Amino acid sequence: MICTNKNCFSTETIRRLSVYLQNLRRIRETGTHTISSREIGAILNVTPAQFRKDLSYFGEFGRRGVGYETDQLISVLEHILGVNKAYYIGIVGAGRLGRALINYHGFAGSNIRVRAAFDVDPEKIGTVVHGITVYAMDDFFATVREHGIDICVLSVPVEGAQQATNSIVAAGVKAILNFSPVILQVPDTVYIQNIDMLSELERLIFYLNNDTSR
Amino acid sequence: MICTNKNCFSTETIRRLSVYLQNLRRIRETGTHTISSREIGAILNVTPAQFRKDLSYFGEFGRRGVGYETDQLISVLEHILGVNKAYYIGIVGAGRLGRALINYHGFAGSNIRVRAAFDVDPEKIGTVVHGITVYAMDDFFATVREHGIDICVLSVPVEGAQQATNSIVAAGVKAILNFSPVILQVPDTVYIQNIDMLSELERLIFYLNNDTSR
DNA sequence: CCTTGTGAAAACTTTCACAGCT
DNA sequence: AGCTGTGAAAGTTTTCACAAGG
Numbered sequence A, B: 001m002i003c004t005n006k007n008c009f010s011t012e013t014i015r016r017l018s019v020y021l022q023n024l025r026r027i028r029e030t031g032t033h034t035i036s037s038r039e040i041g042a043i044l045n046v047t048p049a050q051f052r053k054d055l056s057y058f059g060e061f062g063r064r065g066v067g068y069e070t071d072q073l074i075s076v077l078e079h080i081l082g083v084n085k086a087y088y089i090g091i092v093g094a095g096r097l098g099r100a101l102i103n104y105h106g107f108a109g110s111n112i113r114v115r116a117a118f119d120v121d122p123e124k125i126g127t128v129v130h131g132i133t134v135y136a137m138d139d140f141f142a143t144v145r146e147h148g149i150d151i152c153v154l155s156v157p158v159e160g161a162q163q164a165t166n167s168i169v170a171a172g173v174k175a176i177l178n179f180s181p182v183i184l185q186v187p188d189t190v191y192i193q194n195i196d197m198l199s200e201l202e203r204l205i206f207y208l209n210n211d212t213s214r
Numbered sequence C: 001c002c003t004t005g006t007g008a009a010a011a012c013t014t015t016c017a018c019a020g021c022t
Numbered sequence D: 001a002g003c004t005g006t007g008a009a010a011g012t013t014t015t016c017a018c019a020a021g022g
Helices: A011-029 A037-044 A048-056 A070-081 A096-102 A137-147 A158-170 A197-209 B011-029 B037-044 B048-056 B070-081 B096-102 B137-147 B158-170 B197-209
Strands: A087-092 A112-119 A132-136 A151-154 A175-178 A191-194 B087-092 B112-119 B132-136 B151-154 B175-178 B191-194
Touching: A011 A037, A011 A048, A011 A070, A011 B197, A037 A048, A070 B197, A087 A096, A087 A137, A087 A158, A087 B197, A096 A112, A096 B096, A112 A137, A112 B197, A132 A137, A137 A158, A151 A158, A151 B197, A158 A175, A175 B197, A191 B197, A197 B011, A197 B070, A197 B087, A197 B112, A197 B151, A197 B175, A197 B191, B011 B037, B011 B048, B011 B070, B037 B048, B087 B096, B087 B137, B087 B158, B096 B112, B112 B137, B132 B137, B137 B158, B151 B158, B158 B175
Parallel strands: A087 A112, A087 A151, A112 A132, A151 A175, A175 A191, B087 B112, B087 B151, B112 B132, B151 B175, B175 B191
Antiparallel strands: none
8 A cells, every 4th residue: 555645546556557658658659549448458457447547546647438648648657657767776786687687678668777786796896797887895885876876676695685785775775676585674764676586486386286267 | 366175365375475485494594493473474574463364274384372383384385385396497588587597596495497498599599508408489399398397487578478478378388477578468277477677666666756654 | 339537335355353272 | 471373353455337528
């Protein structure tokens, strides 16, 4: 549950808004100028009512009898999410996963920019991966300042995850995307999203074992 | 909502059980033989009641006045999730992300084994990445049979995602972990979990912009 | 006749609070 | 005294269904 000064809505609403945005960008490429909640629902596997409700927390953006204008809907979503300005990412942990993320193609078309990477391994420090320099964790604080890092992606091994998190918090970064399979302890002024591949896979395994016929 | 022949419970329950399992394995390493729901709750940021409720759908595993035996709890969770036998993974798309996943360290200690990778790029086909051969998508069907692939991880670029999914479905694989930012269309006999980095980051950006003081 | 926006209802999930056992 | 297991209550999210508008 999230409450702004205007309204309260589900955290899932925000996740879905981002999914709507990404997919509408792709839909726009196909030359679709107008789209209804029913059409969006069919493409994104969401009920039309869910889509309309999600938007309703932020205003009225459609035309009755017609639907939504693709362009307008995209700017509305960008504005709601706040992604109409650039955000700078620091990748903490320049192992295989970290290096893959530096060059992640899915950020294309968004305002998210990877600006720096960090590691403790002297072999990696100073190397340049796809135009991004790998800095020492010792220089973390200064480098975060210098590059204006807004969000850190944590891709270090489990053992170092909490310690790296402490550095991130100490440097004043308020948002962390965590790929390590640990629950990080942070003050509640810092936002965390966890991406846990193992638990997603184990969930799939549960489904395979329990034909929860849908 | 998931219903087996015994019981109904939240899909979130399953996700959490997997998180409990991973963390209990780590807790066991520290020599903890007994643990209470209160202690687990503090470590994993879950209410003790939530933990007990999650388990209650599957039986009674604790001792009143004492707590849970770590070893026993781990086997119970492995058994519930069905991860006490090995599962074989095929990585579809051997780009940067795919290659990082082939060597993903987080699978250590689990029964999840990467067995094969696939790509359409002739440059990549036939190469061996950390002991895993990259096969041609043309050989997908046969290779899936040969290696007994249970789950496919989809790490191809957006443009090829639906087509690759169609091959996966046609080959009879019933579970997909999807890293591409598209909603895949599959028959409802196939289970999908989506991992969408961009939407997780955009959610963090929303939080940064709306101090939803918690 | 089609589609949006939305209160109200339904469905689902979490938390409470306490009986029951060690 | 301390902790589990759980029905019942509270809280949250989704869906329904329809008024209002093009």
